[in-house]
Amino acid sequence: MTTHRQPRRLAFAAASLLSLASTTALAQSAPHFPASFHEQDIPTNGTTIHVRVGGSGPAVVLLHGYGDTGDMWVPLANALARDHTVIVPDLRGMGLSARADSGFEKANEANDIVGVMDALGAARADVVAHDIGNMVGYALAARHGDRVTKLVLMDAPVPGIGPWEDILKNPLLWHFRFGGPDMERLVAGRERIYLDRFWNDFSAKPARFTEADRTHYAALYAGPGRMHAGFLQFAAFDQDAIDNRAWIATHGKLTMPVLAIGGEKSFGATMAAVTRAGAVDVQERVIADAGHWLMEEQPDATVKAIRDYLDAPVVTTRVRFGPVALSIEQVDRIATTGAGTGTPGMAGIRTVLLSGDPAKPGSYTLEIRVPAHTTIAPHTHRDDRMATVVSGTWYFGYGADTSTTTMRALGAGGFYTEPGKVPHFAATRDEAAVVRITGTGPSDTTFVSAATPR
Template sequence: MSRNLSAELRHVFHRVAADVSLHAVVAGSGPAVFLIHGWPQTWYEWTPVIDQLAEHHTVVAVDLKGAGNSSKPMTGYDKVTMAAELDALREALGFETVQVIGHDFGGMVAYAWAATHREAVTRLGIFDVPIPGADLWDTIYADPTVWHFSFHRNPDLPEFLITGREYGYVESFFRGRTSNHGAFTDDDVELYARALAQPGAIRSTLGWYRALEQDAEDNRKFKQEPLTIPVLALGGADRWGPKIAEMVSEFATDVTGVSIPECGHWVVEERPDVVLDALANFLER
């Protein structure tokens, strides 16, 4: 898969809290679309789709707090706090409203953003991720494919075991959760491994996992008032795709579900053509 971009990229940094600056890559013009990555990735996850999205939209691909070139503070990784920081970035960039697309942990943050800033988020995409607080959440830790949810929540031990082994650890997540085995090159794996090896990055991104029970508690309250904006629930047929529309419908009333055949967890890299088609039909221009 080619990662060469023709769109002109602008790197921006904004302080969104006393101890948090967020980095984002901006491209194109038109209605704003925020793209939010998952673990163990950075804004670079979205490179397969940025060029085409930027033809009709202002694309803002963010490094979440804890990842990439964004700040890595000691605390504040519950998704409500992270969503508030993204909304501060929206305001700093001058957008009154935004459409938000999130994959993996980015989907969790995107939902929290839409639920807590309902006047700002007009459309929401959640890609291949379970939402904390969903009905299935109480049994999720029994699913052997999410063994890492429990492991990553342990204090200190994951940092000790991952440090110095970032490449192998990252590679195992990509290769073991994909149906299209050409989706990631060795260079892609190396890029994400280097990002994870930055000072504080392992600890910070594991903080996303360590906040999951707080996230579930928050989301159970939010879903008492379901979202009414259009929501795109998309997943790989070999991962969350068969379940994602029903799950997201617990939290929103206007849900379009897409399960991508012959696709695993990494939907953007594995099937960018299908993702782009789905977004073309979903996003406002």
């Protein structure tokens, strides 16, 4: 009996020593966050996310990509911690977060981050993202827009946004389709060889991705379940594309300010062009003499670009109201049109555009002239709008079910609001009505449920 136990004890002791040595090596080679930072594990959305937190002030969330972990953000965390609360998670299943076998759709990972923010008391935050972090950051900004003040996306596309199908054809992105049990077996024990391919191919000068960083990340990705999680991040891209296309079709583009950063030797100015397919207010920055690994290749220039953007007041690229003063006679002489952006698009309703353009970023005012006996089914608009009844009686109500909500009769001078994404409906009865609506574009109209305009 003793002879059988002894090898087990020796094996256990050897494994413990190896684990301790590996942990010590990681600690020695790891990038160092400021001493004021602490680490914690936050249960959220059916998993546990490892997070580094430090600094004080408005919150900023930093989302890493593939080939890195949250440790990539050390230079930026140092620059932001003096006046921001910096929150740096490892994405689901990666780095030091809990192992995971599902939930890698980016809309779901966005919920991971919402849970982290809730646990840390961050009602709103700027979000800075790179690579796969872009995809999580975009999903977070789209589905939880009230939680994101500014968004920075760095040198990677977002599934389903812009020329996604063309991007997939680039042979450099072969790894998007590389995964599964056999691929995991091929890479097992060869994680450094696999990752070196990305660090070398996607760098302007591979030597800038240092040996210390390569050793550190390769050891993390060699951990149990880590390559598996990385492959699942890519495997979810098809569903991510479906989710993002459906979201834009229903809700439109992002409206918060977005900075798109590309490495000169990688995405470059294309990063901003692609981002504009999914956001209306995009600023562009190209980091000279850098490839994909911006924080490793050009940390000073990248940190400055991000810091300058986050420090700047929120001044969007939207067109504001121009000077317009019209008499009622002049308004009556403006040509009317039929369906248009931000209107119900129904036959018989005529539209007069008084200022701006609801199809574009910026403020607008339009007038709709609605015939008698017209019903507008429940619908929403993406922007917040205000309206005044000019003439006639306008019957208006909130909700998605006309059978359970009473409409109010609003005569000339009546005022109401159409909060963004809140269902509402309207009608005329025995007389026509004229209503003026003001909002901030781009606007849209989405009929809810199975309702269709009549």
